[in-house]
Amino acid sequence: MVLLPNSTAPCALPDSPLAAAKPGIDACVHCGFCLQACPTYVNLEDENDSPRGRILLMRSVLEGTLPADDADVRTHIDRCLGCRACETACPSGVPYGHMLEAMRATLYTRQPPPLVARVILAVFARRALLSLALLGARVLRATRLPRLLSRLPGRMGFAFAMLASTEAPLRGRRWTPRGTGARGTATLLEGCVMRGLFRHTNAATKRVLRENDYALADTRGQACCGALHAHAGDLDAARALARANVAAFERSSAEWIVVNSAGCGAMMKEYGELLADDPAWSARARAVAERVRDVSELLVAAGPRPTGGPVLLRSNGGGTSAPLRVTYDAPCHLLHAQRVSLPPLQVLGAVRGVDLVALTDSDQCCGSAGIYNLVEPDTSDAVLAPKLAHIAATGAALVATGNPGCLMQLGAGLRRAGAHARVLHPVDLLDAAYASGERAAPA
Ligand code: SF4
Numbered sequence: 123m124v125l126l127p128n129s130t131a132p133c134a135l136p137d138s139p140l141a142a143a144k145p146g147i148d149a150c151v152h153c154g155f156c157l158q159a160c161p162t163y164v165n166l167e168d169e170n171d172s173p174r175g176r177i178l179l180m181r182s183v184l185e186g187t188l189p190a191d192d193a194d195v196r197t198h199i200d201r202c203l204g205c206r207a208c209e210t211a212c213p214s215g216v217p218y219g220h221m222l223e224a225m226r227a228t229l230y231t232r233q234p235p236p237l238v239a240r241v242i243l244a245v246f247a248r249r250a251l252l253s254l255a256l257l258g259a260r261v262l263r264a265t266r267l268p269r270l271l272s273r274l275p276g277r278m279g280f281a282f283a284m285l286a287s288t289e290a291p292l293r294g295r296r297w298t299p300r301g302t303g304a305r306g307t308a309t310l311l312e313g314c315v316m317r318g319l320f321r322h323t324n325a326a327t328k329r330v331l332r333e334n335d336y337a338l339a340d341t342r343g344q345a346c347c348g349a350l351h352a353h354a355g356d357l358d359a360a361r362a363l364a365r366a367n368v369a370a371f372e373r374s375s376a377e378w379i380v381v382n383s384a385g386c387g388a389m390m391k392e393y394g395e396l397l398a399d400d401p402a403w404s405a406r407a408r409a410v411a412e413r414v415r416d417v418s419e420l421l422v423a424a425g426p427r428p429t430g431g432p433v434l435l436r437s438n439g440g441g442t443s444a445p446l447r448v449t450y451d452a453p454c455h456l457l458h459a460q461r462v463s464l465p466p467l468q469v470l471g472a473v474r475g476v477d478l479v480a481l482t483d484s485d486q487c488c489g490s491a492g493i494y495n496l497v498e499p500d501t502s503d504a505v506l507a508p509k510l511a512h513i514a515a516t517g518a519a520l521v522a523t524g525n526p527g528c529l530m531q532l533g534a535g536l537r538r539a540g541a542h543a544r545v546l547h548p549v550d551l552l553d554a555a556y557a558s559g560e561r562a563a564p565a
């Protein structure tokens with residue numbers, strides 16, 4: 123046994139990832155300001171499912187008063203969404219997200235995650251296998267069967283509804299951006315799910331950036347960002363993927379690495395911390411991380427240029443008479459992890475003919491949380507239910523959010539609830555409005 127720094131308690135797990143998170147555990151003063159921000163505490167009403175309770179569990183495991191293979195500890199840590207709303211609420215600056223990753227990495231070396239999680243993580247770590255799986259998903263989506271099968275009960279039906287919700291909700295029309303490229307060059311993290319199932323959003327991202335005077339460059343050799351692996355406690359796999367991306371983006375001379383998936387952007391902005399203990403990679407990782415921007419940040423730096431004209435919805439078979447009611451749900455990893463709050467709203471505000479209505483508790487998690495909705499379905503549903511009720515109260519036809527997991531979770535929830543509202547990425551709406559051909563003249 124070794125003594126913990128700042129504590130007389132012995133450390134039961136020296137050299138574990140959790141031991142490295144000890145300063146964060148010590149920073150918690152148990153004030154409870156984070157409790158009402160925590161979706162699992164609010165929905166389950168158990169202190170063990172709160173940030174404060176989970177930090178106490180981390181301390182207990184670290185000091186050896188609870189064993190690392192304790193089933194209850196595992197349950198409460200597994201139930202954490204990793205949404206990091208507690209970080210935003212915490213006045214003491216407790217870095218909860220990193221502590222959670224360290225706790226999971228420590229627990230999962232003793233008892234691996236469930237089989238479904240291991241399979242998903244293994245597929246995401248292998249580019250060829252993932253491409254094949256996503257190709258299969260696209261073929262299935264093209265048959266329109268997922269729309270029908272989304273009515274099946276249980277998780278199977280929900281999974282089909284998630285796939286059905288990846289269809290582009292807006293009518294595509296070819297248009298050519300007229301930007302100058304004078305703002306500099308950006309290169310897009312293509313992403314795994316974004317490249318596989320949201321190709322329309324990746325294409326829209328490139329078009330709207332060009333329209334706003336950015337030049338675009340491709341980067342070859344990109345890998346999965348590693349966020350799913352880090353959040354699940356597989357830090358070795360996350361670091362291997364991060365190294366691959368650092369090496370790939372170092373080869374690009376683009377000033378900015380633009381990301382349109384909040385979870386991937388948060389991960390890439392934290393590559394420096396992820397590889398901090400690797401002398402060969404830490405400085406390189408920090409340099410790449412400093413170039414990462416969410417697409418909304420780059421667009422707002424350029425305005426973005428205002429738009430005009432009607433936006434056409436697939437679901438109503440044609441045009442809508444303005445104003446089109448739209449609401450915005452903030453992805454946790456954009457709001458709480460990256461602290462990017464206003465830029466997505468400013469992007470939506472640039473779309474003329476849109477009535478942007480506020481969504482109650484838009485800062486609360488939707489229950490997607492990577493693969494959480496597949497491995498913790500009951501808690502995920504409990505977190506999603508109030509979100510769907512708040513969306514229904516807005517009367518919005520479109521819900522905008524900038525993360526593939528949130529797009530699929532909200533899309534599936536709305537579809538299975540029989541709601542008419544559809545989900546889309548903010549850049550999809552901006553792109554459709556530019557495509558209307560009624561772009562306002564530059565100021
Ligand atoms: S708000 Fe911060 S310091 Fe207070 S209990 Fe929560 S994590 Fe601990």
Ligand code: SF4
Nearest residue numbers: 160202203205206208
């Ligand atoms: S990350 Fe989210 S679910 Fe987990 S403790 Fe913090 S607020 Fe609660």
